[in-house]
Amino acid sequence: MEELWKMCPSLGWLVRVSARRFPKNTAVIFQGEETSYAELDRLSDSVAWVLKDHGVGPGDSVALSLPNSPAFVAGYFGILKTGASVVPINLLLSAEEVAYIVSDAGVKAGIYWCGAGVDLCNLQEKGCRFSCLIAGNAGGRPGCLSLKEVLKRDCPAVEIPGLNQTEDVAAIIYTSGTTGQPKGAMLTHRNLLFNVNSVVSSLPLSEKDRFIAVLPMFHAFGATACMLVPLALGATIVALTRFVPEEVVKIIEVTRATVFMGVPSMYALLAQIPQRQLDFSSLRFCISGGAPLPAEVLERFEKRYGVLIYEGDGPTECSPVTAVNPVGGRRKISSIGLPVAGVEMKIVDESGRELPDGCVGEIVVRGENVMKGYLHREVETREAFFGDWFRTGDLGYRDKDGYFFIVDRRKDMIIVNGMNVYPRMVEEVLYRHPAVAEAAVVGQAHPLHGEVPKAVLVLKPGMSASREEIIVS
Numbered sequence: 001m002e003e004l005w006k007m008c009p010s011l012g013w014l015v016r017v018s019a020r021r022f023p024k025n026t027a028v029i030f031q032g033e034e035t036s037y038a039e040l041d042r043l044s045d046s047v048a049w050v051l052k053d054h055g056v057g058p059g060d061s062v063a064l065s066l067p068n069s070p071a072f073v074a075g076y077f078g079i080l081k082t083g084a085s086v087v088p089i090n091l092l093l094s095a096e097e098v099a100y101i102v103s104d105a106g107v108k109a110g111i112y113w114c115g116a117g118v119d120l121c122n123l124q125e126k127g128c129r130f131s132c133l134i135a136g137n138a139g140g141r142p143g144c145l146s147l148k149e150v151l152k153r154d155c156p157a158v159e160i161p162g163l164n165q166t167e168d169v170a171a172i173i174y175t176s177g178t179t180g181q182p183k184g185a186m187l188t189h190r191n192l193l194f195n196v197n198s199v200v201s202s203l204p205l206s207e208k209d210r211f212i213a214v215l216p217m218f219h220a221f222g223a224t225a226c227m228l229v230p231l232a233l234g235a236t237i238v239a240l241t242r243f244v245p246e247e248v249v250k251i252i253e254v255t256r257a258t259v260f261m262g263v264p265s266m267y268a269l270l271a272q273i274p275q276r277q278l279d280f281s282s283l284r285f286c287i288s289g290g291a292p293l294p295a296e297v298l299e300r301f302e303k304r305y306g307v308l309i310y311e312g313d314g315p316t317e318c319s320p321v322t323a324v325n326p327v328g329g330r331r332k333i334s335s336i337g338l339p340v341a342g343v344e345m346k347i348v349d350e351s352g353r354e355l356p357d358g359c360v361g362e363i364v365v366r367g368e369n370v371m372k373g374y375l376h377r378e379v380e381t382r383e384a385f386f387g388d389w390f391r392t393g394d395l396g397y398r399d400k401d402g403y404f405f406i407v408d409r410r411k412d413m414i415i416v417n418g419m420n421v422y423p424r425m426v427e428e429v430l431y432r433h434p435a436v437a438e439a440a441v442v443g444q445a446h447p448l449h450g451e452v453p454k455a456v457l458v459l460k461p462g463m464s465a466s467r468e469e470i471i472v473s
Contacts, residue, residue: 001200004193004232010163011170011189012080014196014231015041015073022207022234028070029210029255030239035070037234040077043070043151047078047134048158050150051109054132058083058161061105061172065089065098065112065120067241068217071136071147073227075111076217083161084108085169087184088218090176091117097182099126105172105184105375111147113137116241165190166368172375173220175316184375185220185317194342195319195369196228201341203287203327207234210257210282214240214248214266220320221290225261245273249280256282260307263290264297267309268438271300272460283307285327289314292406294439295333296431311336313406315392317384318343319369322392323404335403336396343367347398352386355397360407363396364389426453433470435463 008014018027019041028035035043056062062079064086066072079086087105089098089112098118102110107128110120113136121133121144136147170189174182199205211230215222217239230237238255240248243266252260260283262270267288286309288298293311302308312324313336322345325337339345346354347361355361370390373381384391396406408423423441430439438458459465 001197001232004197004200005165005190008193010080010083010160010165010168011192011228012077012083012160014193014228015044015077016157016160018231018234025207025234026236027231028073028237028239030068030070040070040073041157042155043074044077044081045158046151046153046155047074047111048081049153049155050134050145051078051082051084051132052158054109056082056084056109056132058163058168060084060108061087063087063089063098063102063105063107063110063112063120064218065091065110065117066136067091067113067116068213068222068239069241070239071113071151072217072239073231073237074151075134075147076223076227079111080170081158081160083163083168085186086171088171088173088223089117090174090218091216093118095123095126099123099128100181101174101184102128104181105174109133111136113147163189165193167372169372171223173223173316183377183380186372186375187319188372191319191369191371192224192228194367195224195321195340196232198340198342198367198369199225199229199321199324200232202324204284205229205233205235205259209233209235209259209284210255211235211237212240212248212252212255212257212260213237214243215261215263215290219290220316221261221263221314224319224321225287225289243269245269249273249278252283253279258282258284259287261287261289264288264293265291265438267293267301268297271297271304272437275304278305280305280307285310287312287324289321289324292408293334294427294431298333312340313337313394313404315365315390315394317371317390318365318367318392319371322365322369325403330401332399332401332403332405335399335405337404338402339404343369345398345404346389347396347404348386348389352389357398357400360395360397363392363394363404363406365392366390423453426455430455430457430470433465435459435465436470437461 019037023038027040109132112120133144135144172184213226310325314320314322344366444454
């Protein structure tokens with residue numbers, strides 16, 4: 001594929017370019033209905049016209065609070081087609097958290113779904129002001145436009161404004177830090193186009209693929225891997241609003257999906273649903289990211305379904321994909337694989353000096369996928385870099401073959417009697433117990449040892465194990 005940043009002057013062009021190349025291809029399957037690329041391009045134009053009529057344009061930002069659906073994709077690209085930045089809203093956040101994001105990002109307008117996440121209309125009582133609110137339900141709220149009616153409008157193709165790919169921000173994605181308020185990672189049009197291009201260049205994908213999109217599209221992983229990548233290819237997004245294991249496996253069968261991307265907890269739950277006859281012959285491979293994938297979970301899933309999982313990784317600030325095991329090539333269990341095309345990675349010490357292979361240090365990343373910075377956070381932005389290398393906060397090492405392994409998060413490391421204990425290593429041992437479905441290890445203050453590891457476990461349905469049995473095993 002030709003470099004996306006050459007094909008698309010800005011990210012807002014992605015759907016239009018694919019609509020011209022594959023007008024009749026199915027862009028989205030949702031609840032049994034199909035939306036073509038030509039129709040998706042028209043839907044996003046309709047959203048763009050309404051936003052433009054309410055004064056939204058380059059330099060503005062628009063909140064997008066919708067579940068996975070054709071409406072989310074149309075809203076996302078409708079915003080981009082005005083030249084404004086998308087501010088995806090996590091549907092699990094509280095009203096106070098959303099109000100902070102809306103205020104911090106200077107949101108001018110909003111698109112949301114009443115009953116899913118926070119009602120943006122109610123935020124006006126908290127001092128948030130919108131020039132336009134589009135509600136995705138029948139009727140919405142007083143003063144809100146109906147998303148259903150907006151999408152029905154028959155509008156001409158909107159003129160997408162000229163933008164600076166490397167400077168203008170396409171999306172502001174808020175990261176949930178362990179302390180303090182979340183920070184808005186500013187991802188430029190070049191950041192996201194470059195990262196999509198890297199993924200397409202690193203994985204065996206084509207316009208014939210069907211991607212299961214159950215990862216929330218408001219999340220960086222879900223947005224890039226399950227929405228932008230298939231749209232760039234002219235492939236199909238099979239959108240699900242929530243993760244219900246039994247429903248996911250049925251949808252894979254019915255739609256003949258070819259690619260599934262998920263987080264480790266999804267694979268853990270899929271591996272333990274009741275056994276039944278399944279036709280997974282269409283599924284070519286799975287990708288895991290977002291958190292370390294326990295080896296035991298990988299083995300249980302692959303034994304159950306006969307489909308390989310390839311682990312990858314990447315933080316929001318990197319658009320987000322940085323590494324993945326080569327699909328069809330050499331796969332290393334518990335490794336996040338090799339850097340994707342155009343991305344550089346290395347291991348450094350606390351001073352930013354590169355460490356030799358096999359030594360544990362912080363993973364840093366460099367490339368055109370790395371964010372412009374944190375919105376309104378100059379100090380935090382400087383602290384997040386060693387020169388032009390982004391500090392991921394992940395502790396890991398590179399082996400002699402160039403594969404990267406994550407040991408743990410720098411902030412999660414537990415220090416016991418002056419010795420470093422990595423929670424993931426303890427979790428891997430716990431997962432070997434036949435009764436353990438999920439495990440999480442955290443540090444707990446101790447008057448003698450400084451800190452000690454504390455494990456929280458979820459057992460498999462119908463199984464039991466005492467504290468002593470877990471410890472002894």
